Amino acid sequence: MARWLGQLLVLAVVAGVALTALATPASAHGQLAMSTPAKDSTVTKPMESLALYFTEKPASNAYFTVTTPSGARVDEPWSHGQPERLDEPVTEYNLVDGKWQPNLYHTGFPATVPVAYWPEQGLYVARYVSVASDGEKVTGEVRFTYEGPMSKAPKGWKAPTNEPDPALLATVEPSTTASAGPAAPVTSQATPQAAASNAPQATSGFDLSVWLLPAVLVVGAGFMVVRAARRPSPRGAEVRRRSTGPPARRPPGRSATASRKPRSAKAVKTAKRR
Secondary structure, three states: OHHHHHHHHHHHHHHHHHHHHHHOOOOOOOOEEEEEOOOOOEEOOOOOEEEEEEOOOOOOOOEEEEEOOOOOEOEOOOEEOOOEEEEEEEEEEEEEOOEEEEEEEEEEEEEEEEEOOOOOOEEEEEEEEEEOOOOOEEEEEEEEEEOOOOOOOOOOOOOOOOOOOHHHHHHHOHHHHHHHOOOOOOOOOHHHHHHHHHOOOOOOOOOHHHHHHHHHHHHHHHHHHHHHHHOOOHHHHHHHHHHHOOOOOOOOOOOOOOOOOOOOHHHHHHHHHO
């Protein structure tokens, strides 16, 4: 019984996790849709710049870096590029009347990040920090491997050391700026965005509590049916016990048909004389 209850509990947990995944849509906006080069790709020729395409135009104070395998920065100031059609459409969700509604995006808005030179071969990382129009933070990275020819730094090159705009950090990481001390004044546009990012997320139209219990019951019932189908019937078990049981004992004494030892010829003659 305990083993059966443990198996049922495991099935219930698996069902609950699956329903939770279905009930939580990707609500973040302005996220990365594609990039040139693509994630985890291999580059064999030097590129003048990288292009990161988002579902909406990156914030004007967004932050981009490109680092070499040894950690050195080779990026130059980024700029907005011309919107282009995405290779594959991206689905994001908007909260409308308390329910998440899907929205399909076909256009990518690029941030063009020039690369000054390619000093090494190996793993390069392009990182970005921005904020969407609804206050959602937009952060991530694109990793790719460079196997092309190496080049030297341009004359007078100095690796950038700039940090993200404090106003941007106040929007996407308010707790970090608070612990680091006073930050630069935040514009009036950033303040409501920060409030929106700190506000509790509204629940989706999918009520997990309504579906979890029926799902657990269905899984449990299916498990019981399968278990019952594999269990042998009592009549069959009785027949097997009879067929495999010990043989019946012979009553004490010798049978009338039991074999006897034959008499010798001498014994037969003696019996006749008598």
